Amino acid sequence: MRKSSHSTVAAAAILTVLSSGFAVVAAVDSNSGRITPAADRTEPAVSNSTSVAPPGGSNASVVEVAISGFAFGPPALEVSAGSTISWTNRDNVAHTVSTSDGVLASPDLDNGDTYSFVVDEPGTIQYYCDIHQYMHGTITVTP
Amino acid sequence: MTRPSALRVLIAIGSVALGLIHLRLYFTTYRDVPIQNLGRSFLLNAAVAAVAAVVVLVVATRWAPLAPLVVANATLIAFGLSRTDRGIMGFTERGWTPTPDAALAVGIEIVTAVLCVAALATADFTGREAPRTGTDGTP
Numbered sequence A: 001m002r003k004s005s006h007s008t009v010a011a012a013a014i015l016t017v018l019s020s021g022f023a024v025v026a027a028v029d030s031n032s033g034r035i036t037p038a039a040d041r042t043e044p045a046v047s048n049s050t051s052v053a054p055p056g057g058s059n060a061s062v063v064e065v066a067i068s069g070f071a072f073g074p075p076a077l078e079v080s081a082g083s084t085i086s087w088t089n090r091d092n093v094a095h096t097v098s099t100s101d102g103v104l105a106s107p108d109l110d111n112g113d114t115y116s117f118v119v120d121e122p123g124t125i126q127y128y129c130d131i132h133q134y135m136h137g138t139i140t141v142t143p
Numbered sequence B: 001m002t003r004p005s006a007l008r009v010l011i012a013i014g015s016v017a018l019g020l021i022h023l024r025l026y027f028t029t030y031r032d033v034p035i036q037n038l039g040r041s042f043l044l045n046a047a048v049a050a051v052a053a054v055v056v057l058v059v060a061t062r063w064a065p066l067a068p069l070v071v072a073n074a075t076l077i078a079f080g081l082s083r084t085d086r087g088i089m090g091f092t093e094r095g096w097t098p099t100p101d102a103a104l105a106v107g108i109e110i111v112t113a114v115l116c117v118a119a120l121a122t123a124d125f126t127g128r129e130a131p132r133t134g135t136d137g138t139p
Helices: A002-032 B006-028 B035-058 B068-081 B102-121
Strands: A063-065 A076-080 A084-089 A114-118 A123-128 A134-140
Touching: A002 B068, A002 B102, A063 A076, B006 B035, B006 B068, B006 B102, B035 B068, B068 B102
Parallel strands: A063 A084, A076 A134
Antiparallel strands: A084 A114, A123 A134
16 A cells, blocks of 8 residues: 555544544533533523422413424413423423523423423513523513 | 445445434424524435445445545534534534434444445455456456
């Protein structure tokens, strides 16, 4: 084999090792539950934030939000205080329900997983998916 | 016409498989991403992988495995970039989702790339070129 051939094969081997290693390390590293600090985010903050509480309050209505097609549906909700919001991921990839101040901070929701919380104070909550940060939703809580 | 070696057939199978996974991912998942070029890149990957598979089977030069090698490595790099904070084309993903497609695709890409390097290193040709024969049929 000529010297130039040796160089090409060596370059191909090095490229393969580097790209393979990069792909595996990036996947493992990104899967380690990293949460971006709120100060690093540019998403709207939560106003008149609500408190997280277990779902299923005695007088609470339950509002379902489907996460499907890389969108929250419906993207905008108007609910009364005390309602339970329940998000269910219908996509094949994981999503989260997050707010920049951490009031909403679901774990990664795989297909079929549900995250619920109770809104107990009037105001507006703007939330997003921490993985796909172009996914946004708004909850307007009325008294 | 020479017959492709077993190594090249395996490379072609790997290339087609990774293309099919990306095609499936487009139709089941990523065509909904509101970053149009991201979804299209999955279609492009499938098309280019299919072309690379044909190249490695048909083109009778020792450098033909470079085609699927480039496709496999470019796909691995794109996958890795999508798992970084910056993402790729503004798109980020986390870990090995979608399951099991992501892990399966990465595994196939690594194996295909390694096979391509092996084919290049061994100067694996498309089988053995048929011996030249004279007009009287003698070698």
